[in-house]
Amino acid sequence: MAPKAVVPAVVDCDPQTYEDKNVHAIYDEIASHFSSTRYKPWPIISAFMSSISTGWVGLDAGTGNGKYLRLPLERPSDIFTIGLDRSINLLRIARHAGQSVPMITREVVWGDVLGLGWRSGVFDYAISIATIHHLATHDRRIQAVKRLLESVSPRHGRILIYVWAIEQDELSKRAIPTRDGDGSEWTGKDVVVPWVLSRPAPSQEKGPGEVPVKKQVFNRYYHMFAKGELSGLVHDAAKDLGLHVGEQPETSSPTRGVDIVQDGWERSNYYVELRCWEIPE
Amino acid sequence: MVRLITHNLLACHVKGCNTNNFPLQFRDIQIELREAEFNPDFLKGFMPKIEWKALVDAARQLGDTSLPLEQPEMLDDEFLKNLHHVLLEVKEV
Numbered sequence: 001m002a003p004k005a006v007v008p009a010v011v012d013c014d015p016q017t018y019e020d021k022n023v024h025a026i027y028d029e030i031a032s033h034f035s036s037t038r039y040k041p042w043p044i045i046s047a048f049m050s051s052i053s054t055g056w057v058g059l060d061a062g063t064g065n066g067k068y069l070r071l072p073l074e075r076p077s078d079i080f081t082i083g084l085d086r087s088i089n090l091l092r093i094a095r096h097a098g099q100s101v102p103m104i105t106r107e108v109v110w111g112d113v114l115g116l117g118w119r120s121g122v123f124d125y126a127i128s129i130a131t132i133h134h135l136a137t138h139d140r141r142i143q144a145v146k147r148l149l150e151s152v153s154p155r156h157g158r159i160l161i162y163v164w165a166i167e168q169d170e171l172s173k174r175a176i177p178t179r180d181g182d183g184s185e186w187t188g189k190d191v192v193v194p195w196v197l198s199r200p201a202p203s204q205e206k207g208p209g210e211v212p213v214k215k216q217v218f219n220r221y222y223h224m225f226a227k228g229e230l231s232g233l234v235h236d237a238a239k240d241l242g243l244h245v246g247e248q249p250e251t252s253s254p255t256r257g258v259d260i261v262q263d264g265w266e267r268s269n270y271y272v273e274l275r276c277w278e279i280p281e
Numbered sequence: 282m283v284r285l286i287t288h289n290l291l292a293c294h295v296k297g298c299n300t301n302n303f304p305l306q307f308r309d310i311q312i313e314l315r316e317a318e319f320n321p322d323f324l325k326g327f328m329p330k331i332e333w334k335a336l337v338d339a340a341r342q343l344g345d346t347s348l349p350l351e352q353p354e355m356l357d358d359e360f361l362k363n364l365h366h367v368l369l370e371v372k373e374v
Binding site (some may be wrong): 053054055056057076078079080082086107109116117118119120122123 | 283284286287290291292293302317318320322323324325326327328330332369
């Protein structure tokens, strides 16, 4: 769902502190309301999860309410996805969501997408949906992509990343510049997006015949991605890790790389699908 | 809070906390059992990834001695059911 309004934001302090206040604390507050609006997996994500081989294990970095942990719907026990998130209240929902459908495996871990909490390259796939856009600097967003690349198998690891785009469905009439003045560089946009939470008001405020409601507004930080910026992050992360970007070459000399299989825009989001490859020694 | 399958994938995020930051040590363990769907194809696909010694040690610390010390070559039904139980139905809380 696209926001009704976005307001420019300035990251004015240590990025970790900024994210704690303008992302993590807010998700902990709005968790259950937020979760009730996020239940339908998007087609490209469902298709990606359906294409994962039986026996593979994966990481959902920034799992939120865990709606992707039960995919693929047609054969949920064939793969095992672990959900990682910074919001403990969202994880409480992720862990218990869908309990009416027994026998479905759900596993969640409280942690940071910038952390190194796993055996290196142990996952076969990783997804990070609507998460990296909450990181407050370009370097931290590169770091997040590096962590994804490090978490999956260098030989066959597959990755899907979704982030919020400047090019919005409903906001398409509002021209948000995607390039610097000289047109040589893409640049995203830092914004805050208000989330209005309605809570029952204390009883003494109740007027006659009214349903007492107290509205509270939380401004969540987002970095809205410009066209080309997400694949740019992949190039920067791959360079830092010594990976080639592109298809596996017809060569026998040992090398490692990552191929950008898909790079697109869908419903106000940019996404990339990546495939790791390795020519071993 | 996690199943043993997850314990087998987790590493310590603190640099150099032991030789390879793996496996995480249990502290004040309690366990919870929860039934999960038995899927032998998943288990066979996941087997090569398992750090076997860490899994057997973890299971024994939690009181389950059903797994052999060496990873077997013959994957019979009894073994797969034990493996399924240890990986997916025992939860350390």
